Amino acid sequence: MTKPVVLVAEELSEAGLAVLGADFEVRQTDGADRSQLLPALADVDALIVRSATQVDAEAIAAAPKLRVVARAGVGLDNVDVEAATKAGVMVVNAPTSNITSAAEHTVALILASARNVAQAHTALKSGEWKRSKYTGVELDEKVVGILGLGKIGQLVAQRLQPFGVELIAYDPYLQPARAAQMGVRLVSLDELLQQADFITVHLPKSKETVGLIGDRELHIVKPTVRLVNVARGGIIDENALYSALKEGRVAGAGIDVFAKEPCTDSPLFEFDQVVATPHLGASTHEAQEKAGTQVARSVKLALAGEFVPDAVNVQGGAVAEDVKPGLPLTEKLGRIFTALAGEVATSLDIEVRGEISAQDVRVLELAALKGVFSGVVEDAVTYVNAPLLAKDRGVVVELVTSAESPDWRNVITVRGVLADGRTVSVSGTLSGPRQITKIVEVNGYAMEIEPTEHLAFFTYADRPGIVGTVGRLLGEHGVNIASMQVSRDVKGGKALIALTVDTAIPSEVVEQIAGEIGADSGRSVDLED
Numbered sequence: 001m002t003k004p005v006v007l008v009a010e011e012l013s014e015a016g017l018a019v020l021g022a023d024f025e026v027r028q029t030d031g032a033d034r035s036q037l038l039p040a041l042a043d044v045d046a047l048i049v050r051s052a053t054q055v056d057a058e059a060i061a062a063a064p065k066l067r068v069v070a071r072a073g074v075g076l077d078n079v080d081v082e083a084a085t086k087a088g089v090m091v092v093n094a095p096t097s098n099i100t101s102a103a104e105h106t107v108a109l110i111l112a113s114a115r116n117v118a119q120a121h122t123a124l125k126s127g128e129w130k131r132s133k134y135t136g137v138e139l140d141e142k143v144v145g146i147l148g149l150g151k152i153g154q155l156v157a158q159r160l161q162p163f164g165v166e167l168i169a170y171d172p173y174l175q176p177a178r179a180a181q182m183g184v185r186l187v188s189l190d191e192l193l194q195q196a197d198f199i200t201v202h203l204p205k206s207k208e209t210v211g212l213i214g215d216r217e218l219h220i221v222k223p224t225v226r227l228v229n230v231a232r233g234g235i236i237d238e239n240a241l242y243s244a245l246k247e248g249r250v251a252g253a254g255i256d257v258f259a260k261e262p263c264t265d266s267p268l269f270e271f272d273q274v275v276a277t278p279h280l281g282a283s284t285h286e287a288q289e290k291a292g293t294q295v296a297r298s299v300k301l302a303l304a305g306e307f308v309p310d311a312v313n314v315q316g317g318a319v320a321e322d323v324k325p326g327l328p329l330t331e332k333l334g335r336i337f338t339a340l341a342g343e344v345a346t347s348l349d350i351e352v353r354g355e356i357s358a359q360d361v362r363v364l365e366l367a368a369l370k371g372v373f374s375g376v377v378e379d380a381v382t383y384v385n386a387p388l389l390a391k392d393r394g395v396v397v398e399l400v401t402s403a404e405s406p407d408w409r410n411v412i413t414v415r416g417v418l419a420d421g422r423t424v425s426v427s428g429t430l431s432g433p434r435q436i437t438k439i440v441e442v443n444g445y446a447m448e449i450e451p452t453e454h455l456a457f458f459t460y461a462d463r464p465g466i467v468g469t470v471g472r473l474l475g476e477h478g479v480n481i482a483s484m485q486v487s488r489d490v491k492g493g494k495a496l497i498a499l500t501v502d503t504a505i506p507s508e509v510v511e512q513i514a515g516e517i518g519a520d521s522g523r524s525v526d527l528e529d
């Protein structure tokens with residue numbers, strides 16, 4: 001079997017490569033070079049990048065086999081998540097891998113700016129012993145304004161507290177009480193600009209935040225203010241900052257990120273009071289090891305078709321331990337549903353009953369849809385595009401939960417209404433300490449069978465001799481029965497035979513059996529990949 005191909009388009013830690021191990025063919029390319037990147041994408045299953053690779057719609061279109069884009073770091077502004085979602089490609093990042101490093105680098109730039117470390121260093125090494133020129137300012141009793149009190153903003157706040165600063169922040173998406181717990185007072189953007197002696201930016205780059213600190217804003221700051229940006233270039237408008245520095249409306253700046261990178265000739269470099277680093281916020285051994293191993297694990301999970309907690313374009317977050325075993329079961333229920341229905345339903349209910357309904361089970365809806373559409377569309381169906389496939393086909397999907405489950409501790413049902421009004425349903429459960437999966441209901445008939453690779457279901461008028469006929473016909477075609485169950489509504493009413501068999505039943509044999517027993521319906525289901 002050929003190994004899945006993982007294209008590593010930027011430097012990835014040894015530890016990350018080690019996690020990928022021997023199960024993958026790992027290729028390297030320079031993601032910043034389009035002429036290398038685009039052809040290299042032709043047959044890759046996964047792509048790992050940092051901030052220098054533009055994973056835009058063109059790159060995604062150049063990668064027809066691509067299943068996951070992994071960003072070994074935080075910012076996803078270089079990945080077109082919408083285009084990836086449309087193509088069914090999962091996008092993951094490593095959201096906490098480098099936040100400590102970014103926060104520490106921020107503190108380094110704040111202190112470097114306050115005490116002219118870089119300028120004095122350069123002067124001294126070129127033979128100048130200048131002390132008064134590089135007189136700085138203390139942090140003690142100063143006001144530090146944090147733009148964006150998210151993961152990194154909060155770590156910066158914690159780290160600056162012991163310096164005796166007053167902390168204020170602008171973040172309209174955070175509760176003031178939560179900020180107060182961290183010793184930070186939430187204020188409006190203008191209040192922050194007017195009050196702060198140091199301003200540090202920790203916002204994501206978005207339509208809203210690009211240019212958030214522009215000309216107007218830099219006219220209302222204190223002239224003694226020092227600005228630090230370890231978030232993304234362009235959030236502080238570079239031209240506006242240039243003018244403000246030139247006109248003495250800003251005292252200094254510490255800049256790690258630029259509107260266009262790499263950047264080696266920014267006009268900002270002409271100012272002695274600007275200390276700059278080449279996007280080094282995440283560049284520590286520790287952060288790179290964490291980012292590399294986290295994304296490598298996510299890539300492995302994604303390519304194995306498993307749930308990936310760090311995925312950003314599919315329901316993320318931790319899946320409760322009790323819910324995890326329900327994922328493969330629910331996907332199988334979806335596939336059985338489609339085999340039984342033989343067509344796309346107009347509406348689908350994913351019902352989760354019993355103890356697990358107390359957990360966040362939304363991911364089970366995705367698993368069901370993945371199963372339902374797996375046999376239907378040509379393209380690979382993933383947790384990412386399954387909801388889009390349902391939407392495109394006008395299938396109304398509802399997740400229903402209930403704590404009540406009279407017969408089983410937990411039951412998951414996929415039930416759908418077809419165009420002619422018929423209802424098709426299939427239910428499964430996980431039982432015992434080993435979480436054995438069982439199908440416990442099909443179209444209203446109770447049963448207990450394992451969802452093995454090959455299944456078949458026949459509905460017919462209840463009468464003697466049917467089991468024998470089914471057994472004989474399968475035997476004649478060399479299909480070995482592993483288990484068989486008969487379930488009926490009332491004696492002499494309708495009955496359903498559920499079979500598990502060792503090999504796939506050819507469709508003509510299914511038809512022959514259905515014909516000989518006068519079945520209303522006969523369906524075989526193959527669950528192997």
Ligand SMILES: NC(=O)C1=CN([C@@H]2O[C@H](COP(=O)(O)OP(=O)(O)OC[C@H]3O[C@@H](n4cnc5c(N)ncnc54)[C@H](O)[C@@H]3O)[C@@H](O)[C@H]2O)C=CC1
Pocket residue numbers: 073074075076095098099102147148149150151152153170171172173174202203204205208209230231232256257279280281282283
């Ligand atoms: N220089 C470097 O090497 C690194 C840079 N970064 C960048 O740092 C930035 C922050 O990262 P995290 O703290 O992990 O993100 P986060 O998502 O945890 O925090 C962002 C915060 O900004 C707030 N926010 C969003 N839009 C806003 C708006 N329009 N106005 C005010 N507040 C707004 C959010 O409510 C949130 O609290 C990102 O841009 C990321 O790409 C991250 C790691 C390393």
Ligand SMILES: O=C(O)C(=O)COP(=O)(O)O
Pocket residue numbers: 050051052072073074075076098279281282283
């Ligand atoms: O994680 C982030 O958002 C960063 O900015 C780090 O970028 P990098 O991985 O160092 O190219």
